[in-house]
Amino acid sequence: MSWRQIFLVLKREYITRVKSKGFIWATILVPVGFAAVIGIMVFITVWESESTFEVAIKDDTGQVAPSLIEINERRYLDYSDLEIDSLRTLVQQDRITGYIVITEENITERRNPELIYRGSGGMEFLMSVESDFRQVIREVRLSRAEVSEEIQEIYEARINLDTRRLTREGEEQDDDTIFLSFVGMLLGIIIFISIFSYGGYITRGVIEEKTNRIVEVIASSVKPIELLTGKMAGVGALAITQFTIWILAFAGLTTIAGPVAMSLMESSASASGDLTAAEAELPAFLDFPTVEISLIVYFIIFFILGYLLYSSLFAAIGSAADSDTDTQQLMLPITIPIMIAYFIMFHTWRSPDSILSVVSSIIPFFSPILMITRIAITDVPFWQIGSSILLMILTFAGTMWLSSKIYKVGILSYGSTASFKDILKWIRQ
Amino acid sequence: MTTIDVNNLSKTFGKTKAVIDASFEVERGRIFGLLGPNGAGKTTTIRMINFIMPPDEGEILINGVKAGPKTQRWIGYMPEERGLYKKMKVGEQLIYLAQLKGLTASDAREKIRYWLKRFGAYDWHSKTVGELSKGMSQKIQFIATIVHDPDIYIFDEPFSGLDPINSELLKEIIIELREKGKTILFSTHRMEQVEQMCDDICLFNNGKVVLTGNLRKVKKDFGKNTVLIEFEGDPAFLDQLENVRINNRSTNFAEIRILEGLDHQDILRKAMENTEVHKFQLVEPSLNEIFISTVGEDNIKQKELAV
Numbered sequence: 001m002s003w004r005q006i007f008l009v010l011k012r013e014y015i016t017r018v019k020s021k022g023f024i025w026a027t028i029l030v031p032v033g034f035a036a037v038i039g040i041m042v043f044i045t046v047w048e049s050e051s052t053f054e055v056a057i058k059d060d061t062g063q064v065a066p067s068l069i070e071i072n073e074r075r076y077l078d079y080s081d082l083e084i085d086s087l088r089t090l091v092q093q094d095r096i097t098g099y100i101v102i103t104e105e106n107i108t109e110r111r112n113p114e115l116i117y118r119g120s121g122g123m124e125f126l127m128s129v130e131s132d133f134r135q136v137i138r139e140v141r142l143s144r145a146e147v148s149e150e151i152q153e154i155y156e157a158r159i160n161l162d163t164r165r166l167t168r169e170g171e172e173q174d175d176d177t178i179f180l181s182f183v184g185m186l187l188g189i190i191i192f193i194s195i196f197s198y199g200g201y202i203t204r205g206v207i208e209e210k211t212n213r214i215v216e217v218i219a220s221s222v223k224p225i226e227l228l229t230g231k232m233a234g235v236g237a238l239a240i241t242q243f244t245i246w247i248l249a250f251a252g253l254t255t256i257a258g259p260v261a262m263s264l265m266e267s268s269a270s271a272s273g274d275l276t277a278a279e280a281e282l283p284a285f286l287d288f289p290t291v292e293i294s295l296i297v298y299f300i301i302f303f304i305l306g307y308l309l310y311s312s313l314f315a316a317i318g319s320a321a322d323s324d325t326d327t328q329q330l331m332l333p334i335t336i337p338i339m340i341a342y343f344i345m346f347h348t349w350r351s352p353d354s355i356l357s358v359v360s361s362i363i364p365f366f367s368p369i370l371m372i373t374r375i376a377i378t379d380v381p382f383w384q385i386g387s388s389i390l391l392m393i394l395t396f397a398g399t400m401w402l403s404s405k406i407y408k409v410g411i412l413s414y415g416s417t418a419s420f421k422d423i424l425k426w427i428r429q
Numbered sequence: 430m431t432t433i434d435v436n437n438l439s440k441t442f443g444k445t446k447a448v449i450d451a452s453f454e455v456e457r458g459r460i461f462g463l464l465g466p467n468g469a470g471k472t473t474t475i476r477m478i479n480f481i482m483p484p485d486e487g488e489i490l491i492n493g494v495k496a497g498p499k500t501q502r503w504i505g506y507m508p509e510e511r512g513l514y515k516k517m518k519v520g521e522q523l524i525y526l527a528q529l530k531g532l533t534a535s536d537a538r539e540k541i542r543y544w545l546k547r548f549g550a551y552d553w554h555s556k557t558v559g560e561l562s563k564g565m566s567q568k569i570q571f572i573a574t575i576v577h578d579p580d581i582y583i584f585d586e587p588f589s590g591l592d593p594i595n596s597e598l599l600k601e602i603i604i605e606l607r608e609k610g611k612t613i614l615f616s617t618h619r620m621e622q623v624e625q626m627c628d629d630i631c632l633f634n635n636g637k638v639v640l641t642g643n644l645r646k647v648k649k650d651f652g653k654n655t656v657l658i659e660f661e662g663d664p665a666f667l668d669q670l671e672n673v674r675i676n677n678r679s680t681n682f683a684e685i686r687i688l689e690g691l692d693h694q695d696i697l698r699k700a701m702e703n704t705e706v707h708k709f710q711l712v713e714p715s716l717n718e719i720f721i722s723t724v725g726e727d728n729i730k731q732k733e734l735a736v
Binding site for chain 2: 005008016020208209212214217222408414425
């Protein structure tokens with residue numbers, strides 16, 4: 001192998017692609033899209049805090065309305081003095097969202113409160129009203145039953161599970177399992193998409209050289225294995241470039257997103273003259289727990305190994321196909337393992353330590369997607385990570401050997417797309 | 430001195446024996462024609478000389494060195510299936526191809542400038558190949574083949590797909606290269622092209638070399654036993670001739686190969702009895718005729734010998 005030739009091929013692959021419009025647009029649009037999503041979410045939060053659904057309470061008992069107003073004074077209005085007809089008119093004119101009449105029956109009997117409204121607000125609104133009423137009516141019932149304070153407290157207690165992680169070194173940490181589960185899934189999906197998109201670049205590049213009929217000119221100067229290696233390295237360098245730009249853009253966006261959202265909310269709060277909103281905390285989705293460096297390093301390792309493992313196969317498929325449209329059937333042997341890994345990921349995401357998750361994360365064709373998901377979520381024993389990496393390297397050697405055999409013959413076979421039978425013959429040659 | 434020395438070359442693809450025990454030598458400073466019908470094994474042989482695929486058996490020596498990455502740089506190769514990157518600019522593309530042949534970028538740039546100017550194509554430097562016409566991109570293809578100034582040039586079916594202007598241009602280039610002392614090997618299934626240009630030939634059929642040597646000598650060995658006749662009148666007399674093979678025939682012209690025994694004067698006599706003879710000439714056989722009589726009529730598919 002001549003490194004000079006490989007480098008020349010790499011350089012061409014990289015430069016022509018990096019200058020292409022498609023690449024430039026994708027590189028710009030992804031962070032812009034990300035910024036847009038964050039922007040929309042900030043906008044929704046800001047906007048949501050302004051919009052209020054006003055529910056009029058006509059409270060015949062006199063015990064329910066005050067507690068409700070205590071819970072949310074902007075939503076619940078004590079309209080006990082008004083007649084039902086006037087309340088109906090208010091709702092009809094959209095002056096208020098709806099009204100609820102509370103009578104003795106709601107407390108003494110098992111009769112549900114009834115919300116009369118125009119139908120706006122949606123599920124979230126209904127559920128929060130429901131839970132507010134459940135709480136308040138239960139409190140009234142408890143107090144009427146004259147149960148001891150002790151029992152009242154028992155009923156009022158809301159039990160949640162708090163979790164802390166104990167590291168092997170004996171340190172207790174805040175547990176971000178839920179956040180990390182999403183990170184794990186995200187990383188898995190990123191690798192899944194990358195394998196397909198960068199692999200697709202390679203397949204199309206190989207087919208392009210075949211259909212342009214330049215490949216034989218190149219082959220008279222470069223060994224097929226050098227051409228293949230150069231191509232894979234070139235597209236790999238492209239992937240690294242794109243990801244570096246994206247990661248920098250994301251890092252930048254997430255650092256400025258918080259303060260920007262803050263100032264937006266402050267300004268909107270001061271405009272509405274409501275000071276309590278300004279004191280509100282950042283919305284939860286902008287409060288990123290820190291991701292460990294080791295996870296990023298593992299992501300890079302599994303990303304690169306996954307890319308290498310599959311990209312040579314994508315090149316082999318390109319060499320066996322005669323036109324862009326003929327790749328579908330040939331793609332199957334690659335698509336199936338990636339898709340299986342992708343589906344298992346939705347199981348792994350929920351139970352990362354199940355036998356299915358552990359075993360399939362060590363299978364080399366699944367590792368790039370599943371192991372990174374597991375590493376993100378749970379504490380994976382090092383022997384599992386180590387053996388999956390080792391197996392992937394060995395498998396890469398195998399796929400590279402196989403692909404170079406197919407590629408060598410495929411690039412010079414014109415006229416028709418090869419069948420699997422043909423490909424088998426090429427390998428045996 | 431031998432530039433390309435092919436010894437007992439064999440190559441098999443699955444069950445197909447593409448090349449069987451082929452040997453020939455290409456001398457320095459000469460134009461060598463590799464001839465034969467489609468599927469005879471020419472392209473496979475050429476690919477092995479270019480080290481694009483390895484031989485199963487046998488050996489290829491280029492200037493005494495076994496074919497390999499090193500010898501690739503001494504060769505300029507224009508394959509039958511040829512093309513360029515459509516989206517790449519002409520200049521960048523030529524630099525890339527020249528660099529792959531071992532030139533430095535600055536060296537390549539200088540030579541590319543020379544050739545683009547020479548072909549009146551200097552303005553195309555910054556255009557992509559996709560923007561060029563077919564004829565224009567063929568010229569770029571020539572430049573890509575010769576830009577690294579190798580000693581050996583290999584053209585596989587060079588004239589197929591070329592427009593007449595570029596065909597002439599390529600012939601000029603080939604002749605000019607020979608005058609500079611370069612060695613040229615080209616393959617074709619169109620025998621008549623070779624007659625004008627080749628010094629030496631090698632005939633391929635079904636993967637085997639059936640005849641190789643100096644074109645003049647090959648023809649001389651076959652003797653002056655072909656008659657070219659032009660006449661006016663009923664050509665039916667041609668069908669009555671025995672022991673001949675009529676290769677090229679139209680209403681008032683025929684190329685007749687005399688096989689055995691028959692005196693060419695007999696043909697003339699018969700022709701004069703039946704028609705008005707305008708021209709009667711005794712010549713060396715055409716390459717096409719030599720090919721047919723070497724491999725035997727039964728062993729070739731006539732339609733594959735293009736006219």
